[in-house]
Amino acid sequence: MKVIIPTKTLTETLGHVERVIPSRSSNPGLSLLKVEIDDGRLTFSGSNMDIDVRSVVETDVTGRAEVALPAAVFTQVARALPADTVELDIGDAEVEVRSGSFATRLQLVTAESAPLLDFVDELPGEVDGSLLARALEHVRYAAAVADYQAVFRGVKCELRDGHLRVVATDGFRLASYHVDVTTGIDAEFIIPARSVDELIKTLVPGPARLALDGGQLTVASGGTTLNLKRMDGTFPDYQRVIPQAFPVNVTLAPQRLADAVARVAVMADKSANHRVDLFIKDGVLRITAEGSFGRAQEAIDVLQEGTEDEIALAYNAKYLSDAVGPVVGDLQLRFSGTTSPSVLRDLGDPAYLAMVVPLRTG
């Protein structure tokens, strides 16, 4: 059975699937790519247990075929093809790949050797792909890395009538993105942060369709569909800890703060939480750090509102930089006190809220 498609289409489609499929696995079936032809649709699929992925190319071939082969080798071949089009000639034991003067014959295994995957047909929900990607990109950083309680390594998704909110926290900082939009899905669930990374890469502009089926979220965007396994566990009641009253606010350009923190933090001790100290008084934000190599400081003029007494706080420099990262408009730092959480808002995008807990000083 012969299929002729543009080489670019093949590599782009394979790209979505190949990122998910592990290049080696103790379960050899997991490293396989399943290739199906059914009435003109050429489908590639695979899984890494946490994520199932399927990507579809429309062609004009007729008939049916279902085979599997090692994903990594096929992708490597596809990336190196010399001509603009590629012909796949799928036989029983081999697939021949021809492009320009190049030809290769890859050995096939039966489709049953690949994981059995189930993609739902009905996707009742819908959201703009770019909007969902932007929301997730704003909060992903705040999820914990390994060694934390499991739910801290996930992103909480709240799809309620009238709003979409995603939240991540590791207990020391939090990021939230809230937009008023109706998705047709009414549920709350937690998706592993690593699966969120894949979802962000897969989402394309235009409507993304959603389904929630037992233990998994299904998202279809462009020609690609992902099944994302949900995490068990209870997400912390984060709204309780976000402060509401702020005796002092300062406003400044986000890049100015990020650059200054990066410079000063060179002197901060890695073994002491990368501590940087902030002092605010008379419209000047002074940032200092001190460690075994010496000390550094930088002063920034800011727009200050609220009390005029000097306030002093300390933060983990990395947490502060991460929180500033997604801010595009003017940055507002809101201080609730020297030991209670500080809040960062993007005056150019009210959907984003970040919270950082100050380090204990003294």
Place this chain on the structure above:
Amino acid sequence: MKVIIPTKTLTETLGHVERVIPSRSSNPGLSLLKVEIDDGRLTFSGSNMDIDVRSVVETDVTGRAEVALPAAVFTQVARALPADTVELDIGDAEVEVRSGSFATRLQLVTAESAPLLDFVDELPGEVDGSLLARALEHVRYAAAVADYQAVFRGVKCELRDGHLRVVATDGFRLASYHVDVTTGIDAEFIIPARSVDELIKTLVPGPARLALDGGQLTVASGGTTLNLKRMDGTFPDYQRVIPQAFPVNVTLAPQRLADAVARVAVMADKSANHRVDLFIKDGVLRITAEGSFGRAQEAIDVLQEGTEDEIALAYNAKYLSDAVGPVVGDLQLRFSGTTSPSVLRDLGDPAYLAMVVPLRTG
């Protein structure tokens, strides 16, 4: 003592020195950067035992100072400076670094804590920096990595009246670059390939001055001087093994061969020397590979000279690609036989010669 210099000058000058100085070492003195001021010259220096490096900035400061500090921290500070100029205020125990609204105080140690380095004043030899860099870049790849006999991990430099030749080989392939140029130095020596990498990065266009003093080669290019420790040992008598008669030659575009080898080699077995087979007949070069995943082939039209019988050879795909890498003009492959070394020449640059030993077939 205060020095004001452009930030760009500081980072560029430090860059040359910082690449050499190890960021951590069991000998803590080795990770130090020595800073000297002497009659307007600001000098940075350091060493990794194989290479000593010194880089100089001309300033208008008077007086003398000699201190040391951790190279990695100072470089990190310099890279992050916010303004176009930087002021270094060197005291006894601290150096204050000021740039725009940023300031840092770094702790100093005595200059005696840093390695004692000796840079010769007389550099009798001279060669164009770009030419020396080009020569070394052409042959560097052929030096062996670890586990080989020591001299195979070096680059042989022959500076004889009227010519400069550099050669590297690991016993399975060889690269040589030969130019007719008088350097004022008459000697042969071997430099570790890793030191050659540093030398290539340091060389700038314009005259580079050379000195050979006992166990080391000294090269001064731009404001930077390197002492490169020579390797002991006897380099193999390579000229004996370069074949002189070639029953078949083929000529083709180097990129065409490199791309085809890369594509076909995806199928080659890593455990079998990445073997690719070449077949030449009737002006067509056919490249094939076969492994556990399947087989691949590609055919290239070439200009064939010599015998018309088909000849067949096998190579390590990586060795073939490496040898083609530096070729800019048309590529000539010269076959001396199916088991004796093949030679690659660049018809656009006769200074370059590469040799690859075929794999045993059958």
